[in-house]
Amino acid sequence: QQQVKQSPQSLIVQKGGISIINCAYENTAFDYFPWYQQFPGKGPALLIAIRPDVSEKKEGRFTISFNKSAKQFSLHIMDSQPGDSATYFCAAQSPSGGYQKVTFGIGTKLQVIP
């Protein structure tokens, strides 16, 4: 059961362009939505996160847009750079059994070409 649906699975963007990755969820108990960035051979690293009481969060070139009614959220990477080439995972957390259980999307492999 894929509780967090992520698209596209792969994305090619030119340097300086905007990269957009979309995610949708079903479980309304989710209360924390992080994005992780993973480089080959490394573990995922927390990039940016949002809680459902806000509609947008921006950190540098990275912005999360959150639509609670549609149960969708997206990551925008402005001025994309070759160093941003990585796999990005959206995730959703919900209180479960006394702790925060995380469900990950399938991942989006981003390639930024010069």
Place this chain on the structure above:
Amino acid sequence: DTGVSQNPRHKITKRGQNVTFRCDPISEHNRLYWYRQTLGQGPEFLTYFQNEAQLEKSRLLSDRFSAERPKGSFSTLEIQRTEQGDSAMYLCASSLEIGRVGYGYTFGSGTRLTVV
């Protein structure tokens, strides 16, 4: 503290052998998790510790898998009688949670297991 440390980084083993991985979490964090990641997929939850107590195990964690966290510090994940289907990246993560408010995970670099 430089983050979550996992050892070894890579492990190649023959089918049927036992393997053990180690994770050293961030000392201030109060939660420790094990995830498994196969190629082209997102991490899948295996098990979770609060201090030394293992509080939840995924159905992915068969009887061949066992995890421990003695004294609430480092954790080990052992796989007995390995099978080729166990080949994956095994990720450890830790997090700080206060009450029911969660924060992001800090992952280690993982242990890449190849069963031949």
